Structure formats: structure tokens, C-alpha cells
Amino acid sequence: MDLPFEVLVYIFKYLPKSDRKAASETCTSWYQAANAHCFLKNKVVVFYKSTFTDDISLLEMFENSSTIYYNYLFNEVELSSKTLGFWDRMGDNILSLTLKNCDICEKVFASIIQKCMNLEMLTIQSCKELFMSGRLLEGKTEGLLTESLENLKVLSLSGNQYLTDALLNRFVTAAPALEELDLSGCSLQFHLGLVKRFYPAGTDINLNPSESVLTFYFVQQIIASKAKNIKKLLFSNTLIDGTALKSLSETPDMQLECLEAHSCDQLTNTGFLALTNHQTSLRELDISLCSRVTDQSLVHICKNLVNLEYLNIQRCRAVTDLGIVELHKLKKLKSLNISQCELITKEGLSKGICAEENNLLEELDIHSLNLDHTGLVMILEKLPKLRSLDISYCFNAATDTSIQVIFKNQVFLETLKMSHCDKVSDAGFTGMGKVESAGESDGPIMSNYDDINTPQRINLGSRAEEEIVRDAKRKRDVMKMCEKLSLDSFTGFSLARLQNLKVLDMSGCNRITDVSLRYAFNFKELTVLNLSRCQQITHEGIEHLVENCPSIEHFNLVDCYNLKDEAVNSIVKGLHRLQTLELKGCNQLTDKTLESVKLHCKKLKFLDVQGCRNMSPELACSIGSLPTLHTVLMTKPGPYVTDGVKNRTPGTKFLPALMRKFRLH
The missing domain is CATH 3.80.10 (Leucine-rich repeat, LRR (right-handed beta-alpha superhelix))
Structure with missing residues (x-):
């Protein structure tokens, strides 16, 4: 029995966009429901x-x-x-x-x-x-x-x-x-x-x-003539300065709600003082990459713009703790970007956004801040309602212990970016510490493999060789603990706890292995996954990942040089919604990968196979016949070396309409 059209539409409202799109391909009635007016008004052709x-x-x-x-x-x-x-x-x-x-x-x-x-x-x-x-x-x-x-x-x-x-x-x-x-x-x-x-x-x-x-003189006249209607202005990447911003802010009858002025190096405190005094209705302010923004500007922003919901001061490097402590005055703030502000410390944050528990802030970007793991733990405990978190390049803050706090407290996360957090290992992602024995207290015990007491021996190897040995031991021990899960042994908090994840960036986390892919990845709504430069993963982990994360649309595996054709074969067979696949630098891949892509990818739009030297450029070009594919990045072909002699035979000629899709590097 078919459900009524209105009921289907009501149900589809609870589905993510990608799921709704997939459901629309089931039958005519579902297609019509997925294209109801309430959905069509947000769709873009x-x-x-x-x-x-x-x-x-x-x-x-x-x-x-x-x-x-x-x-x-x-x-x-x-x-x-x-x-x-x-x-x-x-x-x-x-x-x-x-x-x-x-x-x-x-x-x-x-x-x-x-x-x-x-x-x-x-x-x-x-x-x-x-x-x-x-x-x-x-x-x-x-x-x-x-x-x-x-x-x-x-x-x-x-x-x-x-x-x-x-x-x-x-x-x-x-x-x-x-x-x-x-x-x-x-x-x-x-x-x-x-x-x-x-x-x-x-x-x-x-x-x-x-x-x-x-x-700007004429633009200002235009804005003044429409001051009562103008709500949003964007002047990013222009030479607007403090004087111009002051003049603009003083426009009679104008009540701005949003101003974007990122990468405007000429903006000064004079302009921001006038802006905060006259445009108090602002709800969104983006002044990222403005090098002259100082604590004085931030103090005025936090004091006067009490309705602010979105604030971006990325790479405003003159901002220190003196300005950051004022953030607690923004009671309506929902999104904050303070990334790459090198002078911000844990002390400033503790008196600013972490002065008290904040249940309103949903998006936080703190990548490249100079924090230790205690600072990150403090943030995670004070902001329990985050939907988006970026801690990329927080080398000292992101450890196996601190990310356990993420998995414990931030259960509403939909976007998690932790690129180049290279201290995090399988132990952190799976929630496994050392093997527990009877009589030990309950609670996750995160192993510190670097501090394990071992008999003193004469070391004849390099530091890199020592790290390889430690990684191998870490992988073996965590695998043993994960295999004990069936015995209901105690575990910590796994990445799999974040069931709402849609975007996950773990690029450069080179300590993760197939163990994490097998035991910590189980996300039905994950659409974007970046595992670039995670060089220990192999096709064994990819097979489990594809089985447990079937909704991936954008997959980045750049410089994962241990991947072979079997891994890509699993990806293209199991990920039916795949639109972007990046395989740059995966130099063990061969023409079998291209054949699998051509055979199974029905929705692929973007493919990057640069640096895959075992692939035939001619076959890479022929893959452009896929109807949905619009861009293929590949290495410029030839000359080839045969028996020590360069072969400069020209490549196959292709139709101009097809060659449009390729960019040779």
C-alpha cells in the first residue's frame, strides 16, 4: 500500500539531502515527494x-x-x-x-x-x-x-x-x-x-x-540611496580602509545585519570603532585575515555588538588574550573562528568563551592555536553542544587522551576536522588503552607507549626506526583489545560514538591504521571523508570502512601509498554515491583501478590520479567518457623509457569536447 504524498513529504523532511536524493531514485511516487516545493526551493541545478x-x-x-x-x-x-x-x-x-x-x-x-x-x-x-x-x-x-x-x-x-x-x-x-x-x-x-x-x-x-x-565614493552613494533596505555588504579582498569603513558605518538609516571584509589589510581600529557604534544590529561579522585588527577592535566588538551570532577573526595575529577574554559578553554567539591567532592561550580562553558552560555555541574553529591537551579538554567540557569543531594543526592539544573527551562530550558533532594531529593513534580513536586485568579500576586507561618501561638496551637504530617499532607494538596491542570486545571488556570512548558525523577530516594523522578503520568507523550519514597522508592504511581497513560508511560522496586518499587496486575496487563497488575521488600519489595503483572506476562509478564527477605512475595516460583519458565526470587530474604523459631509450611517440588524439575535462600537471 502506497503512503499518501503528504506523509512521504513529511518523512523526507527528516532525511539528509543525500539520503533524500537517493530515495528519489526508488520510484515515481518517491521522486515526486522528494521534489515537493518545500525541497525544490533550495535545490540548485x-x-x-x-x-x-x-x-x-x-x-x-x-x-x-x-x-x-x-x-x-x-x-x-x-x-x-x-x-x-x-x-x-x-x-x-x-x-x-x-x-x-x-x-x-x-x-x-x-x-x-x-x-x-x-x-x-x-x-x-x-x-x-x-x-x-x-x-x-x-x-x-x-x-x-x-x-x-x-x-x-x-x-x-x-x-x-x-x-x-x-x-x-x-x-x-x-x-x-x-x-x-x-x-x-x-x-x-x-x-x-x-x-x-x-x-x-x-x-x-x-x-x-x-x-x-x-x-568607493560612488558605491557609497549607491548604498546611501538604498540604506533602508541594505542588510548585507561584502567587501572582501578589497583595499577598504578604516576611513572608508567609518564613512560607510555612519550612513543614515542603514542597519546592517552582516558585513564580510576578510583579507582587507587596510582596515584599522578607527573603522571598527565607528562600525560597532553605529551598526549595533550586526549579527554576522567576518574580518578574518585583517592584519591590523587588534585587541582594541575586539573589545569594541564584544561591548557593542551584543546581537552578534557569527564572528570570524581568523589569522588576526595581533589579537591576544586581552581581547579574547571579552568574548564572554557575546551571549548570542553561535559560530566562532579564532584559528591561527598565535597569541591566544588557554588562560584567555578560560576567561572568554569558557568562563561558564555555553550551550549556545555550535561552531568552533581553533585550528593552529598554541594549546596543550589540558586547554583542549577545558574547551570540550565547557561547550557541550558543538555541531562543528576544527582542531587541525593543534599538535600539542590533540592527543589520545584529549580526543577521548571529544568522543565523550561532543555527541552532537556533525563536522570534525583534525588534520595533522599526528599524536593521535588507534588507541585514541578506538578508546582502547592497555589490556586490563581483573582487579583494575573501571575507566579508560590510555596507554602512553612512549613511556613504557623497558629494559635498557644499546640502541643501534635511528629515531625513525624506533618510532616504527613503537607503532607496530601499538597497533598489535590495540588490535588485541578490540578483539576482546565480544567479551564485554571495558572500553573508552570510540570515534564511532559520534553517530551524527557528516564531515570528517583526519588528513596527516599518520598513526592511525586499519585497526581504526575496522573498529571505530560506523557512520551511516558520513558524506565527506579525508584520509590523505594516512600512510599506514591498506585495503583491509578500506573494506571495513566502505561496508560501515555507505554514504560517502567525497573521498580523499592523497598520498596513501600503501593502497593497492583492491582498495579502490572496494570503494567504487561499495560507495554508490561517490562523486569525488582523490588518489594523487597512490603510486601502487595500476590500470585495474581505472577499469574499476569506469565500470562501477555511475555518479563520479571528479577524479585525481596525479602521480600514479603505473597508470596509462591513454586509459586515464578514455575514462572521460563517463557521462557524469567533468574533471580528471592526471600527470602529463611521456616521454616513456623503453630499454633505456626515450620513446617520444605522440599520445592518442582525443576529441576536444573530451579533453576539456582534463588538466595536465
Whole structure:
């Protein structure tokens, strides 16, 4: 008996996106439920490196589909006049349109915009040819264009070096409801000398915007004219300075909710003081990689921006404990990034975010901080509701003992990143310490193999050889303990306790072996896994991993040089949702790997086989015939050496449409 449509939709609301997508392939009724309006409004149709020259193009497939999609993204594609039929039929339904690195001329773009009458979000990123002439939309800011952009709320023109005041004016004039403006990475000019040159005294800036430069002076006038609507501004990777930020913050009637200004080295305390005094409604602030941000700025932020929910001060290296202690004043903070701030210590954090138990903070990024394991344990005990945690490159903080606290307290984690935490071993991931005997007290006992008392012997080997011996002993002892699990022996806290994990990054954790993959990995919702440079894992561990983590879509195994063809064969057979597979530097892989990929990967989009010297470049190229595959990274072929003689025979010729997919390195 089939469930009613409404019941199916209700059930699907509890499924993750990847599960819902897989369920939609089961039958017609499930497909329809998975494409109900409540799901479709967040779905994006992505065309990446696609061509529209076939008799039945990809665009025609969506034209003839019974499902109507509202959001489209075109990345590295050519949009010509041949595609205008698609916009004639589908334009009224499109709410969000994104063009990235696209080859499109002014005439075609103008036609497309005039057909999309209900646009709410428009993104044009790094399409330099579109802006190069400066004539885009000239004479079209009235009539149909104004009707098309009447509902536009989000305008992003990031990364366009040829954007000018005149071009920006044509877009903004036609968008009366604009709420968000993104000019990140544009050549925004702040020097007053340029303003005087292009706008002499008495010039009406609104009637004669410059067709040569993009000036902050003009942008500020645009923002001031729409101050009551503007809620979000993005000026990342520009030369905005403290004076400009101060002037912007003092715009009458403007109440910003979000400001992104990362990688803006000219920003100073003067600008942040004005920002915090005038824009007290801010909920999101990103000032990462701003080298002039100091404790004074952070003090004003924590004092005045009491509604702040997201704060990013990554690599603001002048920030010390004096500023960090003020973080306890942000009572609504949900996401915090203080990574790469080298002067922050445990003492500052203890008086800041760890001053009391915090049940509101959900995302924390502290990678590359100078903490010891006691500092990390303090953070983990005070923040029990974390959904995302990044402790990468915390070399001294992440140990077998401290990650046990993660597995014990952070049971809601969905994202865990611990790249290059090379002190963590199988003992920590599995929760196993030394073998317990009767009479020992309950509790996890984490072994410190480096401190085991052994008889003094004359050492004739190197330190590296000693480490290899210790790793082998550690692996053997943990394996013995894991095998005793069936006897209900006491264990610590395993990684498998984090059942909500969707993203896991363990790259560079070179002490983990197949033992961890076998006994600590059991995640039904895990979609992204990074095991790059985990050089002790083999196909035996991969087989158990694939069996227990069937939802993986993005798998990184770069420089895992102990992997053989059997491992990749298990991956491509068992991971039916696999979209990205990175095998760079896995130099034991052969053509059998490519044959397995070609035979079993039905959804693969990205493949990296650089440095796999036992693979045939010709076979690697032929794998591009997979319909979903859009990018293959491979090592440039030849010349080959045969009997000591270089063979410079040219490789096989391939169709240009196929070679688009490859990047030779």
C-alpha cells in the first residue's frame, strides 16, 4: 500500500539531502515527494563544464521535465544565442541565477535577464569578457530590464576587474528592492585623487557615473540611496580602509545585519570603532585575515555588538588574550573562528568563551592555536553542544587522551576536522588503552607507549626506526583489545560514538591504521571523508570502512601509498554515491583501478590520479567518457623509457569536447 504524498513529504523532511536524493531514485511516487516545493526551493541545478551543442541538449532535458526548478548555476560554460529558447520557456520560473567564469556576450546576457522576470538573486562572478567593453546593459535600464530586476534582493558582482561605476549603476538602478551587495575582489578605488579626477566639482555623480573606474565614493552613494533596505555588504579582498569603513558605518538609516571584509589589510581600529557604534544590529561579522585588527577592535566588538551570532577573526595575529577574554559578553554567539591567532592561550580562553558552560555555541574553529591537551579538554567540557569543531594543526592539544573527551562530550558533532594531529593513534580513536586485568579500576586507561618501561638496551637504530617499532607494538596491542570486545571488556570512548558525523577530516594523522578503520568507523550519514597522508592504511581497513560508511560522496586518499587496486575496487563497488575521488600519489595503483572506476562509478564527477605512475595516460583519458565526470587530474604523459631509450611517440588524439575535462600537471 502506497503512503499518501503528504506523509512521504513529511518523512523526507527528516532525511539528509543525500539520503533524500537517493530515495528519489526508488520510484515515481518517491521522486515526486522528494521534489515537493518545500525541497525544490533550495535545490540548485548546476551546469559545470557542460556543452549545449548536442541535438538533445542538457537544457532541453530541463525544459521538458515535469519538475520545475528555481535555481540555476552555470560554471565554466558557454552561453550563446542557441540557448535562448531555454530562457523563453523557463525564465519566468527562475528565482536564482549564478554565472561563474562563463563565456557569454553582452547581447545574450541582456536577453537572458529580460526573460527572467522574477529574479531574486543574481550572481555574476569572474566573467571579465562581459564587462570588458563597458557597454553592458547600456540603454536598457528602463522598461523590460527594470521589470526583470524589480524583485532582485541579492546582487553579487565579485571578482570582476572591469566593473565600473557606470556598470554598477545600471544594475542597481533597476533593482529597487536590493538588500545584499557583493563587490568582493573587485578593483574598488578609495583614493580621493581619483574621485576629483573623474568627478570634478559640480558634477552630478548619479547622472554621469564613470565608465573607467569603480570608486568607493560612488558605491557609497549607491548604498546611501538604498540604506533602508541594505542588510548585507561584502567587501572582501578589497583595499577598504578604516576611513572608508567609518564613512560607510555612519550612513543614515542603514542597519546592517552582516558585513564580510576578510583579507582587507587596510582596515584599522578607527573603522571598527565607528562600525560597532553605529551598526549595533550586526549579527554576522567576518574580518578574518585583517592584519591590523587588534585587541582594541575586539573589545569594541564584544561591548557593542551584543546581537552578534557569527564572528570570524581568523589569522588576526595581533589579537591576544586581552581581547579574547571579552568574548564572554557575546551571549548570542553561535559560530566562532579564532584559528591561527598565535597569541591566544588557554588562560584567555578560560576567561572568554569558557568562563561558564555555553550551550549556545555550535561552531568552533581553533585550528593552529598554541594549546596543550589540558586547554583542549577545558574547551570540550565547557561547550557541550558543538555541531562543528576544527582542531587541525593543534599538535600539542590533540592527543589520545584529549580526543577521548571529544568522543565523550561532543555527541552532537556533525563536522570534525583534525588534520595533522599526528599524536593521535588507534588507541585514541578506538578508546582502547592497555589490556586490563581483573582487579583494575573501571575507566579508560590510555596507554602512553612512549613511556613504557623497558629494559635498557644499546640502541643501534635511528629515531625513525624506533618510532616504527613503537607503532607496530601499538597497533598489535590495540588490535588485541578490540578483539576482546565480544567479551564485554571495558572500553573508552570510540570515534564511532559520534553517530551524527557528516564531515570528517583526519588528513596527516599518520598513526592511525586499519585497526581504526575496522573498529571505530560506523557512520551511516558520513558524506565527506579525508584520509590523505594516512600512510599506514591498506585495503583491509578500506573494506571495513566502505561496508560501515555507505554514504560517502567525497573521498580523499592523497598520498596513501600503501593502497593497492583492491582498495579502490572496494570503494567504487561499495560507495554508490561517490562523486569525488582523490588518489594523487597512490603510486601502487595500476590500470585495474581505472577499469574499476569506469565500470562501477555511475555518479563520479571528479577524479585525481596525479602521480600514479603505473597508470596509462591513454586509459586515464578514455575514462572521460563517463557521462557524469567533468574533471580528471592526471600527470602529463611521456616521454616513456623503453630499454633505456626515450620513446617520444605522440599520445592518442582525443576529441576536444573530451579533453576539456582534463588538466595536465
